[in-house]
Amino acid sequence: MIFNELNEDNFLLFAIKHYENPQAVTKEDFEKDLHHFKYIKRLLKRYKNTGVLKTHLLLNHFIILYNIFGEATTPMLFFKIDSELWSSMKTFIIFLNRLPEYPKCYIHDIEVDLNCLKELNKIYNGKEETGLDHLNN
Numbered sequence: 001m002i003f004n005e006l007n008e009d010n011f012l013l014f015a016i017k018h019y020e021n022p023q024a025v026t027k028e029d030f031e032k033d034l035h036h037f038k039y040i041k042r043l044l045k046r047y048k049n050t051g052v053l054k055t056h057l058l059l060n061h062f063i064i065l066y067n068i069f070g071e072a073t074t075p076m077l078f079f080k081i082d083s084e085l086w087s088s089m090k091t092f093i094i095f096l097n098r099l100p101e102y103p104k105c106y107i108h109d110i111e112v113d114l115n116c117l118k119e120l121n122k123i124y125n126g127k128e129e130t131g132l133d134h135l136n137n
Contacts, residue, residue: 006079018072033068036061037080044085047116053088055119062092074098078107091116095124 003014015034024030040061047053065073074093081089091113093099099107 006075011076011079014072015069015076018069018076020070021068033064036065037077040065040077040089041081041085044081044088047088048085053116053119055116055123058092059096059120059123062096062098066096066098071098071100074100074107086110088113088116091120095120 003010006014016030019030019033021029021033024033040058043054043058043061062073065077069076077089077093078086086107087110090099090107090110094112095117
């Protein structure tokens with residue numbers, strides 16, 4: 001089956017086609033794995049509304065999805081997540097080096113969320129506040 005565009009009618013088939021989780025043996029396992037999209041959406045909405053960014057938790061959900069659905073995760077995310085959250089979502093995708101260079105499309109024109117990028121770079125550079133900094137003094 002060829003998928004030119006994801007929509008409500010073909011999303012589930014697309015997900016099944018790209019699903020690779022050797023530990024999943026039931027339909028419930030598959031549905032549980034699909035819930036990671038909802039978790040990402042919920043965490044990004046919370047960030048948009050409150051400014052609280054759960055960077056580690058979001059990274060975990062993104063990594064799980066990419067481990068399960070591979071490169072198909074990126075179009076699935078842009079289908080499942082509201083467009084108002086795309087900037088911060090794209091920042092995580094770029095951080096994980098999962099944004100394909102080609103083909104060029106509207107995704108490449110979405111601005112990166114600079115606050116998300118700053119927080120992700122703190123993790124990458126090991127300069128994240130742990131709350132234990134006072135012990136080093």
